[in-house]
Structure formats: structure tokens, C-alpha cells
Amino acid sequence: MGLLVEQVVNGLQFGVLLFLLSAGLTLVFGIMGLVNLAHGSLYMLGAYFAVWFAGMTNSFVLGLLLALAATAAVGVVTELVALRTLYRRNSLEQVLGTFGLVLLFDEAAKVVWGPAGLSLAPPEWLSGQVSVLGVPYPAYRLAVLAAGMLVAAGLYWLVSRTRAGMLLRAAASNRSMAEALGVNTRVLFSLVFALGAGLSALAGILAAPLLTVHVGMGEEVLLLAFVVVVIGGVGSIRGALFGAVGIGLLDTLGRAYLPGLLRGVFSTPVADAVGPALSSMLIYVTMAAVLLVRPEGLFPIQRRAEAGRVVSAP
Amino acid sequence: MTRSTAIIAGFLFVALIAAIPAALFLHEPYLISLFGRLAILAVAGVGLNLVLGHSGLPAFGHAAFVGVGAYSVGITTLEGIPFLANGWAQFGLAIVLGALSATIIGALSLRTRGVAFLMITLAFGQMLFYGAVSLERYGGDDGTTLPTSSTLAGLSLERGSIALYALSLLVLLLATYAAWRVMRSPFGAVLRGAAVNERRMQAVGIQVFRFRLAAFALSGAICGLAGALLANHAAYVSPANLSWMRSVELAIVVLLGGAGTTFGPLFGAAAFVLLEEVLSGLTEHWRLIFGPLLLLVVLVAPGGIAGLLSGKRDG
Numbered sequence: 001m002g003l004l005v006e007q008v009v010n011g012l013q014f015g016v017l018l019f020l021l022s023a024g025l026t027l028v029f030g031i032m033g034l035v036n037l038a039h040g041s042l043y044m045l046g047a048y049f050a051v052w053f054a055g056m057t058n059s060f061v062l063g064l065l066l067a068l069a070a071t072a073a074v075g076v077v078t079e080l081v082a083l084r085t086l087y088r089r090n091s092l093e094q095v096l097g098t099f100g101l102v103l104l105f106d107e108a109a110k111v112v113w114g115p116a117g118l119s120l121a122p123p124e125w126l127s128g129q130v131s132v133l134g135v136p137y138p139a140y141r142l143a144v145l146a147a148g149m150l151v152a153a154g155l156y157w158l159v160s161r162t163r164a165g166m167l168l169r170a171a172a173s174n175r176s177m178a179e180a181l182g183v184n185t186r187v188l189f190s191l192v193f194a195l196g197a198g199l200s201a202l203a204g205i206l207a208a209p210l211l212t213v214h215v216g217m218g219e220e221v222l223l224l225a226f227v228v229v230v231i232g233g234v235g236s237i238r239g240a241l242f243g244a245v246g247i248g249l250l251d252t253l254g255r256a257y258l259p260g261l262l263r264g265v266f267s268t269p270v271a272d273a274v275g276p277a278l279s280s281m282l283i284y285v286t287m288a289a290v291l292l293v294r295p296e297g298l299f300p301i302q303r304r305a306e307a308g309r310v311v312s313a314p
Numbered sequence: 315m316t317r318s319t320a321i322i323a324g325f326l327f328v329a330l331i332a333a334i335p336a337a338l339f340l341h342e343p344y345l346i347s348l349f350g351r352l353a354i355l356a357v358a359g360v361g362l363n364l365v366l367g368h369s370g371l372p373a374f375g376h377a378a379f380v381g382v383g384a385y386s387v388g389i390t391t392l393e394g395i396p397f398l399a400n401g402w403a404q405f406g407l408a409i410v411l412g413a414l415s416a417t418i419i420g421a422l423s424l425r426t427r428g429v430a431f432l433m434i435t436l437a438f439g440q441m442l443f444y445g446a447v448s449l450e451r452y453g454g455d456d457g458t459t460l461p462t463s464s465t466l467a468g469l470s471l472e473r474g475s476i477a478l479y480a481l482s483l484l485v486l487l488l489a490t491y492a493a494w495r496v497m498r499s500p501f502g503a504v505l506r507g508a509a510v511n512e513r514r515m516q517a518v519g520i521q522v523f524r525f526r527l528a529a530f531a532l533s534g535a536i537c538g539l540a541g542a543l544l545a546n547h548a549a550y551v552s553p554a555n556l557s558w559m560r561s562v563e564l565a566i567v568v569l570l571g572g573a574g575t576t577f578g579p580l581f582g583a584a585a586f587v588l589l590e591e592v593l594s595g596l597t598e599h600w601r602l603i604f605g606p607l608l609l610l611v612v613l614v615a616p617g618g619i620a621g622l623l624s625g626k627r628d629g
Contacts, residue, residue, distance in 0.1 A: 100608030107601035277448030284437040
């Protein structure tokens with residue numbers, strides 16, 4: 001029971017991080033129609049900047065704020081210089097172009113911070129344990145969960161209750177119509193991209209104390225974020241939230257319990273060999289199944305007139 | 315295909331063949347290894363180009379089929395099953411299993427369109443990747459070295475051997491020719507037509523799905539063959555052959571060379587391998603140059619190298 005509680009909270013916390021990462025991705029993907037592989041690089045940069053600035057200022061919170069600003073700045077410059085020209089290209093060309101950016105960012109990180117992994121200690125006031133339903137649990141992980149939920153709530157408010165959010169939804173459902181009605185989509189896109197970059201960076205910063213900060217961490221998690229976006233429905237914040245929490249729980253619980261379940265069915269050596277692979281496969285099997293039944297994802301946003309344009313093939 | 319692209323492709327082929335005497339007389343075995351990798355990458359590119367280029371389907375899991383081919387050779391070599399441990403059986407198995415896995419994956423994936431198709435092919439690729447990781451017997455995560463190479467018609471296809479290199483060139487030549495013939499046939503016309511307007515193709519009474527599935531299977535077979543060559547070339551198989559970054563690399567080869575063109579995969583593989591070679595000779599951090607270069611190609615030359623050569627946007 002204690003293990004189950006711990007794994008569920010772990011899954012939720014992982015899901016929340018995934019949500020921060022996929023929220024930006026789904027907006028950029030859904031509204032601008034851009035398949036951005038470099039989104040994971042911003043996550044990585046956020047983590048590296050956090051280690052850097054936290055070390056300089058000796059304060060986690062200051063480091064977080066500075067890293068957030070620095071990564072958002074990198075994101076905005078990237079959008080202005082490179083990505084803006086990619087919006088109207090087909091998805092394959094976008095993959096090629098943004099993969100070039102991934103190589104650039106990875107190598108740049110290697111040059112600046114070296115090939116070895118870095119670590120970041122959580123702030124002192126969050127380094128202890130707290131009790132969750134009677135189970136001791138690291139306070140920092142719980143704080144990540146809380147912070148993620150707070151940001152999710154803020155994002156929900158922004159998208160569904162503010163004027164900016166209304167314009168954003170309008171552009172997502174029919175870009176030409178929004179343009180015709182006088183929405184400056186170019187400025188809107190830049191703002192959306194900056195928002196997405198910030199969210200991705202925040203995920204990286206919050207994740208930094210939980211793992212080793214290393215080159216390539218962006219690509220590892222990017223694929224999961226894409227799974228979340230596709231399962232939830234491209235462009236849908238609500239879909240990203242449910243998708244992220246679902247995938248977070250599925251992945252965490254799968255890894256924790258699937259090998260044990262298999263051991264009950266197969267012989268131990270077989271189960272030990274197949275278990276880890278099968279639990280890694282679980283989310284991809286889920287994604288394939290979802291796509292076969294509902295190619296638009298579980299929570300597709302409503303599109304009008306130019307239906308399917310954003311998600312259509314080249 | 316225009317005349318200028320054909321001439322340049324011809325020159326490239328001649329240069330690849332000329333590497334054989336150069337290696338023999340000048341004792342430059344490295345050239346064979348480098349060009350061998352180029353040729354194998356180009357073969358896989360020809361396979362992917364059928365789907366990605368000619369059919370206009372954004373497939374992103376083709377490294378899996380290369381991996382299936384590589385593991386076919388690897389497993390039969392290591393197990394030493396009598397009737398399967400010869401080159402003909404190994405290469406045949408790689409082709410058949412490549413086609414078979416592509417048929418199964420294609421039959422499911424082709425029910426979706428656009429980005430969903432891209433993601434679902436990626437998902438299947440990942441499943442096979444983790445499948446390879448779970449093969450503890452063959453090294454699991456790390457993969458395994460192959461103690462012996464395939465033997466084909468009495469020739470041992472050893473790592474770095476002229477025989478393996480010559481076979482790779484022959485396969486590249488044949489695959490390029492076969493793809494060209496296929497795309498000139500009525501079958502190819504259907505694929506190209508469906509890439510431009512699927513609905514119109516359906517309205518003419520053609521079941522696009524079947525044609526695309528056949529193209530997918532053919533592309534899987536060619537990639538499986540490339541994998542069999544690769545296993546011998548590296549004398550090593552590992553799940554890294556199947557990783558999604560490899561699939562992206564393959565797509566880059568096709569796009570860089572010119573998607574949907576006859577010689578695009580050859581140009582793309584040549585540019586990819588040679589650029590990597592030259593740039594990594596200049597600096598350890600060659601990706602700092604290579605990355606922006608890729609972006610630049612997309613921005614200024616969307617038709618790839620073949621597009622640049624023929625002077626048309628779409629090659």
C-alpha cells in the first residue's frame with residue numbers, strides 16, 4: 001500500500017512535468033502547425049541554466065527565475081531567426097530543420113558545460129521528507145507536483161478566461177478567419193512560442209534536481225511529450241493535461257508493477273527479460289491504439305472551415 | 315530526373331567504384347569503410363524514399379526495418395543454425411522479415427494520415443527498438459559483436475573487405491534501378507498520384523491503401539537488405555540501429571538529397587557522410603556547423619540537392 005501511494009504520487013509528479021513540456025509543444029504544434037523537435041532542447045537548456053545560475057547566486061529560486069528568463073530569451077531568438085520561416089513548410093522539412101537546431105543546441109551545451117553530467121541540489125527548505133497518507137515522501141517532489149498543478153491552473157485560466165486566450169483559441173481553430181478579423185497572428189505566434197519555451201524551460205528547471213543534467217536529456221523526454229500531444233489531440237491544452245497525467249501514471253506504474261505481474265504468468269528469467277522492455281513499450285502501444293481508434297486524439301480541438309489543414313500531410 | 319542530375323549521379327557511382335583500385339593499390343582501407351557506410355546508407359535511403367519521397371507519406375520508423383535486417387544476420391550468425399548460417403539465407407531472411415514487419419506495421423499505420431501517420435510509425439519503431447533491447451541473449455542494450463561474417467557465393471563478406479564493399483555498391487545500383495523502374499510503372503504512377511491527391515485517386519476507382527501497403531512492404535524489404543549489409547559492415551548489431559534518431563537520420567538523407575527523386579538518396583547519403591567526415595576532421599564540435607547547415611538546406615533548398623542540380627524547386 002505504501003509503495004502504491006508512492007508510485008502514484010511519482011506518476012502524478014512525472015505527469016505534471018510532462019504536462020509543462022507538452023503544453024508548449026501542443027500550442028506550437030496546433031496553432032502554428034510546427035513540428036518542433038527543438039522543444040526538448042529548451043527543456044535541456046532550462047536545466048543547464050538552472051544549475052549555472054543557482055551555482056552563481058547560491059539561491060535555487062533566483063537560479064530558477066534567471067534560468068527561465070534566459071531560456072525564454074533563447075527561445076524567442078530562435079523563433080525570430082529560424083522557426084518563423086518554417087511555419088509554412090511541410091512537416092518533414094520542419095523535422096529536418098528543427099533537427100538541425102537540436103544538433104546545434106546539444107553541441108553548444110557540450111561546449112559550454114562539458115560532456116559530463118551536472119547535478120543540482122534542491123533548495124534546503126525542500127530537502128526533507130513529508131508524510132503523504134502516512135508514507136514519507138521527498139518534499140521537493142511534492143513541491144514540483146504542486147507547482148505544476150498551479151501552472152496548469154494558470155494556463156487553463158489564461159486560455160479559457162482571458163482575451164489573449166480567446167484570440168489564441170480562435171487562431172488554433174481557424175487561422176485565416178482570425179487573421180481576417182484583424183488578429184496579428186505573427187505577434188500572437190511569437191508570444192505563444194515564448195510561452196511554450198518558458199513552460200518547457202520550467203519543466204527542465206524543476207526536473208534538474210531530480211536527475212542528472214546531461215546532453216541528450218531533451219531528446220529522451222521530447223518523444224514522450226509528442227506521445228502526450230498526439231494522444232491528447234494536437235492543439236488541445238486539456239488533452240495535454242489528461243494525456244500527460246495518464247502517460248505519467250501509465251509509465252511509472254507500468255515500470256513498477258508490470259515485471260511483477262509477468263512473473264506471475266511466465267517463468268522468472270523470461271519475465272525479467274521481457275518485463276522492462278514491455279513496460280517501456282507500454283506508452284507506445286497505447287499511442288498506436290489511440291491513433292488507430294481516434295486519429296485526432298482523445299480531446300481534439302474543434303476546427304472550422306479549414307478543418308484538418310493544420311494536421312494534414314505535406 | 316534531369317540530365318545534369320543523372321550525369322552527376324554517374325560520376326558519384328564511378329567515384330565509388332574507383333575507391334576499389336584506390337584501396338587496393340594505395341593501401342587506403344579507410345576509404346572502403348567510409349564509402350561502404352555511404353553506400354549502405356544510400357540503399358536504406360532508396361527504401362525510405364519510396365514511402366517518404368515518392369508516396370509523400372511521412373514515415374518515421376524506418377530504422378526499425380534496417381534493424382530487423384541487421385538482427386536477422388546477427389542472430390543467425392550467433393546461433394549457427396546450419397541451413398540459415400549461409401549468406402543467401404541470411405540476406406533472404408533479412409529481406410523477407412523486413413518486408414513482413416513493414417507489411418504488418420504498414421497495414422495498421424496506413425489507416426491514419428498526416429501527423430498521426432508520422433507518430434504511429436514512430437511508435438511502432440519504438441516498439442521494435444525496445445523489443446531489441448529486451449534480447450538479453452544478444453547483448454540487450456549494448457548489442458553484440460559478430461564473430462564471423464556472412465559468406466555469399468564463396469566470398470566472405472568481412473568487415474572492411476572489398477567483397478562486402480562491391481556487394482554494397484551492386485545492391486545500391488540495383489535498388490536505385492529497381493526504384494526507378496517501379497516509379498515509372500503504372501504502380502508508381504498510382505503512388506505519385508495519391509501523393510498529390512488521394513481522394514481523386516479513390517474516385518478513379520483505385521484502392522490507394524493496397525498500393526501504399528505494397529510500397530511500404532517493398533521499402534521495408536530494401537531497408538532490411540541495407541540492415542543485412544550494415545551488420546556485416548560493422549560486424550556488430552545493437553538496438554542503436556533501431557533508435558528513433560536513426561530514423562530521423564534516414565529521413566535527413568532522403569530530404570537532403572531530394573525527396574521523391576531517383577538519385578536523391580545517393581546524393582543525400584554522400585552529402586551526409588562526407589560532410590560529417592570533413593567537418594569532424596576540422597573540429598570536434600562539428601555539429602555546431604552541421605546543425606545550422608541542415609536548417610539552411612531547408613530554408614534555401616527545399617528540393618534538396620537533386621532540386622538544386624536540376625534547377626527546379628521540386629527536383
